[in-house]
Amino acid sequence: MTRNIRPALLVLQDGSVFEGEAIGANSSEISAPVIARGEVVFHTGLSGYQEILTDPSYAGQIITFTTPHIGNYGTSAADSESSKIFARGVIVRELARRRSNWRSDDSLDSFLKRHDISGIAGIDTRRLTRVLRDSGAMPGAFGTASESELRQAAAKEKGTAGRNLIAQVTTTKSYVHGAGKFKVVAFDFGIKTTILNCLAEFATVHVVPASTSAAEVMALSPDGIFLSNGPGDPEMVHGAPATIRELFGTGVPMFGICLGHQLMALALGGKTFKLPFGHHGANHPVRNLATKSVEITSQNHNFCVDADSLAGKAEVTHVNLNDNTNEGMRVLGANAFSVQYHPEAGPGPHDSRYLFGEFVSRMEAK
C-alpha cells in the first residue's frame, strides 16, 4: 500500500518550524514547489470554515483553524461570503477526505484548488496557536519549497500593520443588492455576503467602492449609510474617515461593522491599535451596556478602537468581556452607531442581529 502524501513545512518569522503535508492548490506530486506567505492568525470557531475563508477581511492572512477536523461538511455555493478566497492560505490539523452534508456541493480540498489556494494539514495547530497567542499574530510562510526558502519568505513577509488592503477587496463598480423598502448605501471595504443579505431584508442596497465621496453618496439620497467590514490597518485607509466625517453632518443614519466601526472612530478623531493576536472566533462575550445583557458574538479583527480616545465624541455601547476592549459605540451629535464584532454572523451566533433592527428604527425615525 502506498500513500500520496506531499510533505510540506510551515515556518514562522520567529523561526518556529511545523511539519505537515500539502493540501489544496499545488499539493499534487507533480506540482512545482510553492510558497504561500502572509500573516498567520488563528480562528477558534467550531464551524464555518468556508465563510471564514471567503471573508475579504482575511486578505493578507493565513488562517489557522484550531478545530482539528476541517472540511467535514464540504462546501456549498450558498455559504461563500464573497466570490473568492482572500486569505493567503489555510492551516489545519486534519482535512476531511470525504464530505458529508445534504447542503454540500463540493469538497473543501477541491474548493481550495478551484480558488488556487494552498493549505497545509497535519499541523500541531494547538502548538501553533499557543505560539501566536504568546508572540502575537506573526508573518509566516508554508509550502512544499525547502525549509531555507520558506525561512527567507517568512522573514520578508510583512504583517498587516501599516497596510492598506482595501484596494484588493473593494468593488470597482457600484451595484445594487436586494429590493427592500429603504435605500441604503453601503461602502464596500470588503463587505460580506451575509451583511448584504441582512441589509436586503429591509433595504435596497447600493454597494459602492471604498473611495466613493460623500457627495456621490448623498446624490443617491439614501435612507441609511452602511460602513462595511474589511481587512488591514484602519489607519491606512486614507480618505474614508474624512468622507465619514462629512456624512455625519447629513443626519442620515449610519451603521458600521468591524472596519466600518474603526473608520467611524477615526473619523471622530479616535485612535486604533493592533491587538496582540486579534479576535477571531465565534464565542466572544460582549456586554451591551444599555441592557446589561451578554451577547455571544462572531469576531474577526486584529485592530481595535481605543475607547479612551472616544471620550466626549462617542458613547461606548458594547464591551468585550474577555479583555474589556471596545466593541461598539454611539456617536454623540450624529445619527451614527457601530460595532466592532459581526452581528450578521456568517459564521457565528445570531445574538446581535437586533442591531440591524436598530438601523431600521433609525431610518424609520427619519
Added chain:
Amino acid sequence: MPRRNDIKSILVLGSGPIVIGQACEFDYSGTQACRVLRSEGYRVILANSNPATIMTDPDFADRTYIEPLTPDFIEKIIEREKPDAVLPTLGGQTALNLAMELFARGKVGVPGTPELIGANAEAIATAEDRGKFKEAMIEIGLSVPRSGIAHTLPEAQKIVKEIGLPVIIRPAYILGGRGTGIAHTPEEFKAVVSNGLAASPISEVLIETSIVGWKEYELEVMRDRNDNCVIICSIENVDAMGVHTGDSITVAPAMTLSDVEYQKMRDAAFACIRRVGVETGGSNVQFAVNPTTGEQVVIEMNPRVSRSSALASKATGFPIAKIAAKLAVGYTLDEISNDITKKTPASFEPTIDYVVVKIPRWAFEKFPGTSGVLGTQMQSVGEAMAIGRTFTESLQKALRSLEIGRFGLNCDPGEENYLALSDEELLNKIAIPTPERIFQIGECLRRKISIEIVAEYCKFDPWFLDQMLTIVEEREFLAEREMGSLTKLEWLRAKRMGFADAQLAWLWKKSEADVRASRLALGVRPTYKAVDTCSAEFSAQTPYHYSTYEDESEIHASTKESVIILGSGPNRIGQGIEFDYCCVHASFALRDAGFETIMLNCNPETVSTDYDTSDKLFFEPLTLEDVLNVIEAETVSSGVKPKVIVGLGGQTPLKLAGRIPADLIAGTNSQSIDIAEDREKWSALCEANSIAQPPGGTARNIDQAVEIANKIGYPVLVRPSYVLGGRAMQIVHDEAQLKRAMQEMDQAGSLGREGGLSAERPVLVDRFLEDAIEVDVDAIRDASSEVLIGGVMEHVEQAGVHSGDSACTIPPVTLSAKIIDEIENTVKKIANALNVIGLINVQFAVTGSTVYVIEANPRASRTVPFVAKATGVQLVKVASRVMLGATLAQLRQEGLLPDRVPGGHVSVKEAVLPFNRFAEVDTALGPEMRSTGEVMGIDDSFARAFAKAQFAAGTTLPESGLVFVSLNDRDKEGGIEVVKGLTSLGLQIAATSGTAKYLTENGCVVTRVVSKFSERKADDKNFDDAVKLIEAGEIVLVINTPRGHGTRSDGEAIRKAANNCRVSVVTTLSAARAAVQGMIEQRNRPFAVKSLQEFHAR
C-alpha cells in the same frame, strides 16, 4: 445581578441509588452544587439515600440526610429544617419528580413553603409533559414530529390511525427512556403502548412519527436570570435516531453540521429553554435532523443538569453543575469567572480543539435472556469517554477504555469474531443496534464493502464511516510492515489514529513490551495537551490533560512528591461509584497531606474526573500502555518517579499492578495482590495459616473441576480468579451445570472473551454452604502491622447471594461476640499473612459456630463508603495515608483517625437491581452480582433501618391488600412468623395450595388459595394463579423464595410478572422477616429523619 440574600438555607435533592439511566453523574453535579452553595455561605441541607456518593460525605453539607427519596421523607426533612429554597435540578429525574410530587402536595413552590430554585413547577411540567412540550414548541414555531398523547390503549389506537406506523412511543415522566419503544406493526404497537402506559407514573404516552435513522444531536444550554443564554457543547450521535442517546456512541463537538445548520439549531435551543421557562441553570435539548433534507425537529428537553451535561462538562472543561448552582442563587453568567482561564468570564461558549468520543458499556452478559438489542430505552450501565485530537484517535482510545477485551476498532484478537459470517449476514447484523455493532461495521469496511452500502444498513453518517475506514486502511498498511521497519513518521501516523501498542503487538506477533521498546527507541511518545475551554486562545490554569501524538506537551513539572491514583474506568455492575468515592477521598486526603495528586481515569460521570478534584487530571484509558505513558511523562517532567495507587479503583487498576514497576506501587505489593486473587495461591496461604475455607479445590480445566466436585459433593460454587462482582460465578447442582459453568472460562465463553487474567488463572470450586450467614469485613493494616477493623457487616440474605446484591447491616444483629471476635482475629491474621499496607476486605461464611473464609481482597471494597457513613471514620482517607507510609498511630495523633462514633444506631445497606429494564430476566438473586447501586437506611433499630432501606430502594411495603406468599420447603417453617406478622398488620395472604396448607396447619390465615402457574390451562377463564392475580393488580407484595435446585418455572414466572407489573418481590426469608419487623415497628412509631451529622456526633 448578585447573589440572593433573601435565601439563607437550601435543600439540595440528590438522585438516590445508581440505576440505569441515572448514574454517578448526579453525584458529580450534586457534589459541585453543595460545594458551591456552601462556599457562597448558604446553609446546605442534602437529601440522598445513596451512601456511596461523595456528596453524602458529612463534610459537603451542613445537614446530610441519608433518607429515602420519597415525598413522605422529604416532607419530614422540610418540616424539620425549614429551608428557604429547594434545588431540584441537579439530582436527575428523581429530584425533579420529587419536586413535582411535593409541589402537588403543596409543600414546595407555593407561598409559605420553600421556593423551587433552578426550575419552577411550571417549567418542569412544560418540559416533562410530552403534550405540553409539543404544544409549546409549535407555539414558538419549532418543528416537532407528528404525534398525539394517549392515556389508554383505545386512545392510542385512534392516534396511530391518523399518523400511521412506524411510530415511537414515549411515556411521560420517566428516566432513561424506560418504557419507550418503536412499533412497526399493530401487534408491536399494542405491546409497546401497554408497556409505556405502565411505565409512566401518570399513565401517559406520546405516540409520534418514527424518525428512526435521522441524525441525532444534543445541545447543552445554560441560561441566567438576565436571560443570557450560551451553548456549552454540541454533541452528535454516531448512532442514528432509534438508539437512546445514553446507549449511543456520541461525539463532541458536532462533526457534520454546517455553521448555517448549527446556528439554526442554536437559535431553536434558546427559544426552547426560554419558552419552557427554565429560569436559570443547564438544560439539554435534543434534535433530530433528516440527513437528506436537513429538516430539523426538536425531540425533547431536560430542564435540569443531565448525563449529557456531565459529559459536556468533561468534554469542554466548563463546570455546568457548579455554574448552574451559582445561577440558581442569583448570579449571572458574566459575574462568574471561568475557572480554567481565571481571566475570562463564564458568559462565553467553550470552543475545543480536540474530539471527544463517548461509548456506553452494557452488562447484557449478566442478564441471560435479554436480547442485547439497543433501542429507545437505555440499557447501558456505564460509559467511557476519550479525548484525542481526531475522531479516529478518540474512537480507538474510547474503545480500549471500555475494558471489554478490545483494544480498538480492530487489529486485536476480537477482530476474528466475525470471520465466519458472510457479507450478507454481517450487513444484516449492522442493521440492528447492539454493543458489538461498531466492530461489525469495522469488519464490513475491512471487507471493502462500500461506505454507501454500509451506511444504508447501519445509518451512520458516511463521514464517520470514512473515518473508520481510515483506521481499517491504516491497519492494512501496518500489516504489510514489520515492527523494525517503521519510520518515525509512520509510527506517529499510527499512534495519531489511536492504535494501541497492544494492537500492533497482536498484528506483528510481538509482545506489547517489545512494541513499546521499539516505539520508544524512535522517540515516539505521547504529548499531553490541555483541556482549556478556549482552544488555547487564553492560557489555562487548570492541568486537565489528554494524550495525543503531536509536537508539544503542556504538562507542568510537579513541585511536590506526586501520587498517581488509578481510577476505576467505566461503571459496570460490581465496579462503580464506590470506587470512585475511594479515589476521590484518597486524592483529598493526600492533597491535604502535602502530596501532589494525579488522577487517571476515563469515566466522564464521576467526581474523580472533575478538574479540581486532584492537582492534575489525566483523562486517559486505564490500560497498561496509557498508565505507563503517564508515569513516564510525570517522571520526565518532574525528574522524580511518582507513586502509584492501584488499590482503590476496583479490579481495573489491580489487574495492572503486576506490570507496573514494583517500586512505584503504594501500599500492598503486587505479589500479595496476586496471592489473594489467584485462587490456587490463596488456598495455599489459608492452609499454611490454618484458616478454614469451605472444602474445595482449584481447577484449571473441566476434568479437574468435576473431580473436585465429586470429592466434596454438590452443590458447589464456581469462582474464577481476578473477577469482580461475581462475574461468571455460579452455584451448580450437578455435573452438567458444572461443565456449562466451566465453559464460561473458555475462549468462546463470555468470560473468556473478556480476556485478561481471569481466563488464564485457575477457578476455585468449593462446597456451597447452604444457610450460612455471610459476613464482610473492611480493615486497614499499616506497616507497623497494626490492623484497624473498619466495620463488620452481617448480610441479611444467606450465602449464595452475591455480597453486592445482598443487604447488610452494621453492627451485626445475629452474630455472637465470640464469632465476631474470631472473625476479627482472622482478618488480622490474613492481613498480616498478605502483608497488606492499606485496605483489605475479607468475606466470611458462618454456619453455626464455624467461621469459613470465602475470599480476601487486598484493596478497597464496594462497602467502604457505607462503612464510613455508618461509623463516622473516613476509612479511605486513613488508608491512602497508610499506603504512603503513615502509621495508624500517627494518623490518630493527627486527628484523622478518630474513634468510631458511639453506637445506638443501625445502618443497613440495600442493593438496587435493574430488573425493571430487563423484563425477560429472572429476578431471583444469585452468586453473580447484578445490582447497579445501593441505598442506606439508618435508624435506631435494625428493623427500622432495614425498612428505610427498602423504601429507599423503591420497594413498597404496603399497609393493606393481598400478599402472595410462596416458599420453598426449607423456608416454610420460618415463613410462619412472617405470615403471622403480615396478618397482624392487616394484610391478607394468598398462597399456592402446598404453602397454604402448611401455613394453615400452623395457625396462619390464608384468604386465597391459588393454583400453580405451571398447571395453568389457557382456556379456563376461572383458573386462578399468582401470575393472573399479579397482572390483575390484586397483589400488593410478593414473597417468593426460589428453590435452590430443579425446576424454577413457577417462581420465575411469578417474579417476572411482578417485575413487569411493578409489584415488589422479596426473594429471601431473611429479608421478608426483616421487612415485616420493620413494618410492625413503623406502625408502632412512625419514622423520623435524622442527619448524618447528628448520628456522627461524638
